[in-house]
Each structure stands twice: as C-alpha cells, then as structure tokens.
Amino acid sequence: MYTHLNSLGIHEPEKIERYALRQEAHKDVLKIYFHKQKGELFAKSVKFKYPRQVKNVLVDSGSHQYKEVSEINRNLTLVIDELNKITKPQKLSETDIKGKILSDLKHLEKVVTSKIAEIEADLEKMK
Template structure:
C-alpha cells in the first residue's frame, strides 16, 4: 500500500501521526512522528536525510551562463505523497497578500498610536 514508506523501514504506516520537512545545506531532512503508544512518555520519531538533486540551469542564453540549483529528490516527493495520504494535512486557504499587508499596517498604526499616547501620558506626569 505504501511501498516508499516501507522502503524506509516503516512497517506500519498507519501509526504515523505527522511529519516535518526542512532543508539543511544540500540535504532535505524528513522527520516522521508516530502516534504515542500506551505507556510511552514521548511519541517516537525517526529522521531521514535525503541529498538534494543538483541541476545546472541556463540563466542567460546569450552568454551561455549556467546557475547551479538544487531541488528535492524524486524519491522524497513520492514519500511525501504517501505521507500526505496518511496524515491528510489541512490545506490552508490562499491569503490575499494585499489584504494581509493592509491588516498588518492597521495593526501597526494602532500599536504606534497606543505607544504615543502612553509616552504623552508619561510626559504629562513629569510637569
């Protein structure tokens, strides 16, 4: 059912609770967390490191300049697909960037106005 996870040595993928993925230098680090079993203080987890694929991409066709880029390995993408089937991560709705910036700006205005009022109050006390 989950051949790529079995290939990693995970015998019972149904015990997987969640996973995290991060990049360290030229490696992707996958950490898989399992459901806490009865009698365990901490949930078990395992960590796997996957080397990133290195590719040379043409940057400028006129001068034939290439740039070295790295990308996630194909095997890791297949593993992540299987993990997503098991964990069913929640899909975050698209955030309107302009609306988020405006919301942050309004919040900042309130914080600054509050701080100015606090400082003016402290100044009034000094008179």
C-alpha cells in the same frame, strides 16, 4: 500499498501521526512522528536525510551562463505523497500556525531540558 514507506522500513504506516520536512545545508530532512503509545513521554519518531539534487540551469542563452540550483530528491517527493495520503494535512490559519509554533517551542524546551539533565547526570557519574 505504501511501497516507498516500506522501503524506508516503515511497515505499519497506520501508526504515523504526522511528519515534518526541513532543509539543512544540501540535504532535506524528513522526520516522521508516530502516535504516542501509552506510558511514553514523547512520541517515537524516525529521521531520514535526502541529498538535494543539483542541476545546472541556463540563465542567459546569449552569454551561455548557467546557474547551479538544487531541488528536492525525487524519492522524497514520492515518500511525501504517501505521507500526505496517510496524514491528510490541513491548511493552517495564521493563528493555528502561531499555536503550532508555540507548541513546538514548548516541546523543544522539554527535549532540551531532558537532554541537559541526562548530560549532567553523566557528568556526575564521572566525578
């Protein structure tokens, strides 16, 4: 049913909780989060990078000037369509967005703190 998600190796789409999409340089980064399993501190996630499609668009036909523009990869739009069917994203109010940003910041702080502790432990092993 979800052929594009299956092609990414996601064979149990019902376990998907949400997804995030951001742009890095000339790539779009899709991160898919799965429902947290019992005993896990963080939910599992997978990340996919898609190169942006670059096109030359005619800006001025009189002088034949073209401008290079980039747009989202067609395969990524198909994957997002399938993800939207699964996650049924809702429009957030401004206060909901602020709450989500604070929640994301707290999560990021936990991840960074955990990673710093892991690196410090590795350094201690080297002494």
